[in-house]
Amino acid sequence: MDFYFVFVFVIASLLGFELINKVPPTLHTPLMSGSNAISGITLVGALLCAETGEGFFAQSLAFLAIVFAMINVVGGYMVTDRMLASFKKKEKQS
Amino acid sequence: MIYLYLLATVLFVVGIKKLTSVKTCRQGNRISELAMLVSVVTTALVMTNISWPIVIAGLIVGGAVGAVIAKRTPTTQMPEMVAALNGFGGFSSALVAMAFLLIDERLKGEASLWSTGVANAVSTPATVVIGMVTLTGSFVAYFKLSGKKLVHPFAGSQRHMVHGALGLGCIALGAWMVMTGSHTQMTVSTVLLALVAAVLGALLVMPIGGADMPVVVSLLNSYSGVAGAAAGFVIQNPLLIVVGALVGTSGLILTQIMCKAMNRSLSNVLLGGMGEETVAKDAKDYKSIKSAGPEEIAMLLDGASSVVFVPGYGLAVAQAQHIVRELADLLTKRGANVRYAIHPVAGRMPGHMNVLLAESDVPYEQLWEMDKINGDFKNTDVVIVVGANDVVNPAAREATGPIAGMPILDVDQARTVVVIKRSLAPGYAGIKNPLFELENTLMVFLDAKEALEGIVKEVKDLK
Numbered sequence: 056m057d058f059y060f061v062f063v064f065v066i067a068s069l070l071g072f073e074l075i076n077k078v079p080p081t082l083h084t085p086l087m088s089g090s091n092a093i094s095g096i097t098l099v100g101a102l103l104c105a106e107t108g109e110g111f112f113a114q115s116l117a118f119l120a121i122v123f124a125m126i127n128v129v130g131g132y133m134v135t136d137r138m139l140a141s142f143k144k145k146e147k148q149s
Numbered sequence: 150m151i152y153l154y155l156l157a158t159v160l161f162v163v164g165i166k167k168l169t170s171v172k173t174c175r176q177g178n179r180i181s182e183l184a185m186l187v188s189v190v191t192t193a194l195v196m197t198n199i200s201w202p203i204v205i206a207g208l209i210v211g212g213a214v215g216a217v218i219a220k221r222t223p224t225t226q227m228p229e230m231v232a233a234l235n236g237f238g239g240f241s242s243a244l245v246a247m248a249f250l251l252i253d254e255r256l257k258g259e260a261s262l263w264s265t266g267v268a269n270a271v272s273t274p275a276t277v278v279i280g281m282v283t284l285t286g287s288f289v290a291y292f293k294l295s296g297k298k299l300v301h302p303f304a305g306s307q308r309h310m311v312h313g314a315l316g317l318g319c320i321a322l323g324a325w326m327v328m329t330g331s332h333t334q335m336t337v338s339t340v341l342l343a344l345v346a347a348v349l350g351a352l353l354v355m356p357i358g359g360a361d362m363p364v365v366v367s368l369l370n371s372y373s374g375v376a377g378a379a380a381g382f383v384i385q386n387p388l389l390i391v392v393g394a395l396v397g398t399s400g401l402i403l404t405q406i407m408c409k410a411m412n413r414s415l416s417n418v419l420l421g422g423m424g425e426e427t428v429a430k431d432a433k434d435y436k437s438i439k440s441a442g443p444e445e446i447a448m449l450l451d452g453a454s455s456v457v458f459v460p461g462y463g464l465a466v467a468q469a470q471h472i473v474r475e476l477a478d479l480l481t482k483r484g485a486n487v488r489y490a491i492h493p494v495a496g497r498m499p500g501h502m503n504v505l506l507a508e509s510d511v512p513y514e515q516l517w518e519m520d521k522i523n524g525d526f527k528n529t530d531v532v533i534v535v536g537a538n539d540v541v542n543p544a545a546r547e548a549t550g551p552i553a554g555m556p557i558l559d560v561d562q563a564r565t566v567v568v569i570k571r572s573l574a575p576g577y578a579g580i581k582n583p584l585f586e587l588e589n590t591l592m593v594f595l596d597a598k599e600a601l602e603g604i605v606k607e608v609k610d611l612k
Contacts, residue, residue, distance in 0.1 A: 056385070057266055057267070057268040059387075060268060060381075060382055060385070060387065060390055061268065063387055063390055063391055064378060064381075064382075064390050064391075064394050067378075067390065067391040067392075067394035067395050067398075068394040068395075068397065068398045069398075070162065070395060070398075071394055071395040071396070071397060071398030071399040071400075071401075071402070072398045072399070072401075072402060074162065074165055074166060074395065074398075074399050074402075075165065075166075075169050075399050075402050075403060076402070077169070078169045078403065078406060079169075079170075079171060080410065080491065080493045080500050080503065080518065081171060081500050081503035081504075081507075081516075082168065082169060082170075082171060082174055082500060083403065083406070083407060083493075083498070083500040084227070084228065084231075084498045084500040084501055084503075084504055085168065085174060085178075085500065085504070086165075086168050086169060086174075086403060087231060087366070087367050087370055087400075087403060087498070088227070088231045089164075089165070089168045089177070089178050089181060090165060090168075090370060090374070090396050090399060090400055090403070091231055091234055091235045091238065091370050091373070092181070092185075092234075093161060093164075093165070093181055093184075093185070093374075093392060093395075093396050094235070094238045094370065094373040094374045094376075094377050094392075094393065094396045094400075095185070095238050095241075096161075096185070096188060096377055096388065096389055096392040096393060096396075097238060097241045097242040097245060097376070097377040097380050097389065097393070098185075098188075098189060098241070099188050099189065099192045099386060099388055099389055100241075100242070100245040100377070100380045100381065100383075100384050100386060100389050101207070101241055101244070101245050101248075102189065102192045102193060102196070102199070102204060103192060103196065103384050103386065104245055104248040104249055104252060104384070105199060105200045105203040105204050105207070106196070106198050106199065106200055106252060107198045107199070107200040108198065109200075109251065109252050110251065112251060113248050113251035113252050114200065114203055116244050116247055116248035116251070117200075117203060117207075117244075117248045118203050118206065118207050119207075119241075119244050120207075120241045120244035120245050120248060121203070121204065121207025121208060121211060121241075122207050122210050122211040122214070123211065123237040123238070123240050123241040123244065124211065124237070124238060124241035125207060125208055125210070125211025125212050125214075125215060126211045126214050126215040126218065126234065126237045127215070127234050127235070127237045127238035127241065128185060128211075128215065129211065129212045129215030129216050129219070130214075130215035130216070130218045130219045130230070130234045130237075131215075131219075131231075131234050131238075132178065132181075132182050132185070133215070133216060133219030133220070134219045134222065134227060134230055134231065134234070135178050136175075136178055137219065137224075137227075138227065138504050139174050139175040139178055140175070141504060141507035141508040
């Protein structure tokens with residue numbers, strides 16, 4: 056199992072290196088903001104920790120993890136969307 | 150269910166890819182939102198003993214806070230907001246690793262982390278360290294970007310030693326945490342590890358100069374991806390591993406692209422360079438400054454057939470993006486060729502100016518990148534620098550100095566340079582700008598919005 060995870064990790068890292076090579080400066084900030092929102096994927100991990108039948112301490116940690124990951128996800132996507140919304144308007148005009 | 154995770158992964162990849170092109174970026178963000186939704190819903194469905202009260206309460210509280218933050222943030226403060234949000238993400242990963250220590254079946258009894266396999270033994274302390282460093286580092290970046298001064302408590306040469314000692318402390322605590330079979334000791338070592346990593350994160354970012362902060366935020370963004378991937382190893386979830394790794398490495402590439410735009414290497418940024426040490430005094434350092442008012446600038450513009458605006462952070466602070474467009478439109482109507490010169494790192498983050506000017510519907514063709522417009526400044530009648538400083542500082546052409554080698558906009562080659570700036574205070578790099586003393590430079594000591602409004606009014610009054 057461990058080998059499989061390491062394998063997936065390495066391949067995904069390589070894909071990440073190749074994924075973005077040319078980015079117009081216009082999109083540096085939105086791209087950073089967008090991938091910041093994606094790093095909120097840890098929300099999935101937080102959810103998996105929120106199991107029934109665990110102690111109070113474990114459940115509190117899980118709750119906090121969900122809250123902070125959710126702030127990251129929702130805030131991140133909305134801020135990115137606001138930035139990109141201004142580009143959209145312009146396209147319609149031209 | 151693994152197929153739904155696969156679907157989400159593919160959507161994330163497509164989403165990131167589409168974010169790198171102006172035409173498809175909005176769609177890209179939507180796709181990545183959808184991917185996140187698929188991930189969350191799938192996870193909730195596969196869990197057999199999910200605690201709904203905790204999940205629902207957490208989603209609502211976090212979602213509401215995130216939405217309020219995103220809605221309330223003005224365009225000017227977006228860079229620091231991204232830093233803060235990023236810190237929360239890193240913290241969440243650290244919390245996941247800590248929570249899982251308490252719920253991992255394999256750790257019940259006297260088992261140590263080491264006995265659960267190398268991958269878990271390495272990734273658990275790593276998640277805590279990277280997550281906490283991301284949290285405090287991001288918040289130091291947040292405060293620096295919002296203009297607060299944070300001074301490193303240790304002097305220059307001692308810093309590396311202190312950082313090194315804290316790093317060794319992390320390794321020692323991590324080893325203790327992994328080897329111990331006692332639950333009490335595991336809890337104590339984990340909490341200590343989190344605290345030491347938090348201090349380390351804050352101290353690492355503190356000595357980095359304000360102008361380099363965008364690079365730091367981008368790097369910390371990459372870290373929070375790695376923290377997510379590490380958390381994925383802890384809880385044995387392939388989706389977290391894959392997506393975290395994607396963000397981790399693509400963030401690293403973006404960081405490198407930004408460094409290139411500033412002509413600096415990453416190690417140069419991280420290990421010092423422009424720090425607080427180089428702060429210039431103030432106006433007393435300047436001689437032969439010529440200042441002018443809006444009506445003189447209007448008269449100057451009357452005879453100009455080509456005008457270039459150079460926006461900087463001052464434009465963002467003054468919220469002058471709409472009025473600058475009004476002036477540009479006015480001049481275009483009078484027959485002038487109007488363009489905007491966008492330095493790759495103008496503002497507090499690469500692309501900051503593009504976002505701001507797009508907000509006021511500036512036509513895309515009028516935005517010129519540095520490399521394309523630099524050769525053209527000698528044929529330009531008037532350059533209006535609106536609240537920019539370091540990106541037009543000719544000191545960058547000298548062999549030494551804090552910003553030596555940084556590519557700049559060659560505005561000093563234009564016939565006349567108008568600099569709208571509230572004072573002679575130094576820019577982010579904290580150094581004097583010889584441009585202000587040049588023969589062909591006029592200073593307008595006003596807030597960007599006030600100055601432009603004045604110029605617009607005077608231009609309208611011209612016959």
